[in-house]
Amino acid sequence: MSIEETEHEIIEEFETFDDWMQKYEYIIDLGKSLPLIDGKYKTADHLIKGCQSQVWLHSEKKEGKVFFTADSDAIITKGMVALMIRVLSGHTPDEIMNAKLDFVEKIGLTQHLSPTRSNGLVSMIKQMKMDAIAYKAKN
Amino acid sequence: MTEVKTIQKANIDIQKIRTDFPILSRKVNGKPLVYFDNGATAQKPQQVIDAIDNYYKDKNANIHRGVHTLSQEITVCYENARSTIQKHLNAKHSHEIIFTSGTTASINLVASSFGKKFISKGDEIIISAMEHHSNILPWQVLCEEKGALLKVIPINDSGELLMDEYKKLLSDKTKIVAITHISNTLGTINPIKEIIELAHAKNIPVMIDGAQAVPHTSVDVQALDCDFYVFSGHKLFGPTGVGILYGKEKWLNEIPPYQVGGGTIKTVTFEKTEYADLPLKFEAGTPHIEGGVGLAVAIDYVNEIGLSKIAAYEHELLIHATDALQKIEGVKIIGTAKNKASVISFVVDGLHPFDIGTILDQLGIAVRTGHHCTQPLMKRFGIQGTIRASFAFYNTIEEIEEFIIGLNRAIKMLK
Structure with a gap:
């Protein structure tokens, strides 16, 4: 599935929610079900510092594609991280670098991406793209 | 919001007051706004908004020049504002009142x-x-x-x-003491009179950070005998970008200018x-003119209600919220000083403050979450951050009840 197709799938899922409660409950569930990052990657090197919540991100490249794992100390941030990973993980560096990620706006969660939010998510997306650029440069 | 109860004991007309704050x-996220982030910044009454509006419509010109x-x-008008602030603080002279851009700027100026002169x-x-x-970094930089x-x-x-520890720290080497009047995170009201007396006994000057104090309590700089007292306008229901440095004439004459330029010279x-x-x-450049004027209007507004009435009312809010929070399982209040202003910080077992703040926001309830720019204090308590509800005199018992319902809902969702 392409990045755009996954984004579209997420938008459709969110369309079924009637109110903000359902939406956040879903994100909280996603946060709880995010596969754990390997303990050895939960270090200062992998920490993306946000003012409010912290995110740990690890990436690796297999057969030309980049795979991400991550964790956060806040569950809503973790749910948002899970969405980002679902969209971006398993794609080529070029696809990741060019992803617009406008699904966030369409599912009504743009406030999590505003620069004032400082929840580490904006920095995480930036880091995911930086990792992709780094892998591309290595080739 | 349904009918707003008046706390009889404190005797303030909350209905009328609320209509002054547009x-x-x-509504926020479709719900009536419950604004409990007054420690970060306070809302402005119509009188202050009108003063700013009127300044640009009818009064705009540069001061001290034309x-x-x-x-x-x-x-x-601007100099009258300075006098209003002088009277409010009971400063001896109006030239002891320096307009700055806020508490942070005032502390940077003093440090x-x-x-430069004394350290x-x-x-x-x-x-x-x-x-x-803001009361750590300027001193840290100076020390370095x-x-x-x-x-x-x-x-x-x-x-x-720990006042005994304070006494032990005061020595011949001590050149200045810089202390907050009220903690922005814990709400603790510090015994600043005693702190100042102890320092003065050794001829050490004291600067008080009054950012969190001026909205809740009256300050008499002569009775306190403090050497410097600093605060921001925006937490005192005035405009953002304006603040005050009170300094004793003696000190202000002795220390060199901070920023220099237009207006500071003979x-x-x-x-x-x-x-x-x-x-x-100390006032280089064109100042925040409408800010100074607006701040004086805010001070007049507060004085019309009366700071002692405000303090009594807010104390009721604090007690009500503290009692209600203590009944919620897993909630721990951080900062339980005997003498407290209407600020409550708390944590919830196993939950991140950010998550709780996010859910409360969905319910139209504005609280602050995080370390509140007091990371060393968070470290002292062994926590990453707290959720902070800080009340002003326009808040109500009903809003606290809404907040408690919201908090219970957030906990249920997140657990």
Whole structure:
């Protein structure tokens, strides 16, 4: 599935929610079900510092594609991280670098991406793209 | 919001007061706004909004410079604002009131100018464990520059200063004490009179960070005998971008200017500049004119209600919220000093403050989450951050009840 197709799938899922409660409950569930990052990657090197919540991100490249794992100390941030990973993980560096990620706006969660939010998510997306650029440069 | 109860004991007309603050009637995420982030910034009454509006519509001109009518009118207005602030703080002279851009700027001014003149290698500066970063960093930078040492008064588990430790820290090497009046994170009201007396017994000047105090309590700088007292306008229901540095005339005359430029001088040649008298010596450049004027209006507004009534009312809010929070399983209040302002910080077992703040926001309830610019204090309590509800006199018992319902809902969702 392409990045755009996954984004579209997420938008459709969110369309079924009637109110903000359902939406956040879903994100909280996603946060709880995010596969754990390997303990050895939960270090200062992998920490993306946000003012409010912290995110740990690890990436690796297999057969030309980049795979991400991550964790956060806040569950809503973790749910948002899970969405980002679902969209971006398993794609080529070029696809990741060019992803617009406008699904966030369409599912009504743009406030999590505003620069004032400082929840580490904006920095995480930036880091995911930086990792992709780094892998591309290595080739 | 349903009918708003009046707390009889405190005797303030909450219905009327709320109508003075237009923002309180707006909705957030479809819910009536419950604004409990007053410690970060307070809302503005219509009177202050009108003053700013009127300034641009009818009064705009530069001050202290023009011979023309507009300039003279606004100069009088601005200087009247200074006098209002002088009277409010009971300062001896109006030139002891310096307009700055806020508490942070005021502290930077004191640290820089006082430091230039009076701090040298091996000297000591005393702050406390509950300071806002704004009352740590300027002193830290000064210490690094001069080779001086920063000494920190520790606190107990309730969030009260250990006064015996303070006494031990005061020495011949101490050159200044810089302490918060009320903790922005814990709400602790510090015994600043005693702190000042103890320092003065050793001829050490004291600067008080009053950012969190001025909205809740009256301050008499002469009775306190403090050497510097600083605060921001925006937390006192005035405009953002304006703040005050009160300094005793003696000190303000002794320390050098901070920023220099237009307005701070008597004569300038390329060889030498003679600086202006107080307060202009410290007010370089065109100031935040409407900010100063608006702040005076805010002070008049607060005084019309009466700070003692405000303090009594807010104390009721604090007690109500504290009782209600303590009934919720897993909630722990951080900062349980005997003497507290209407600020409550708390954590919930196993839950991140950010998550709780996010859910409360969905319910139209504005609280602050995080470390509140007091990271060393968070470290002292062994936590990453808290959820902070801080009340103003326009908040109500009903809003606290909404907040408690919202908090219970957030906990249920997140657990």
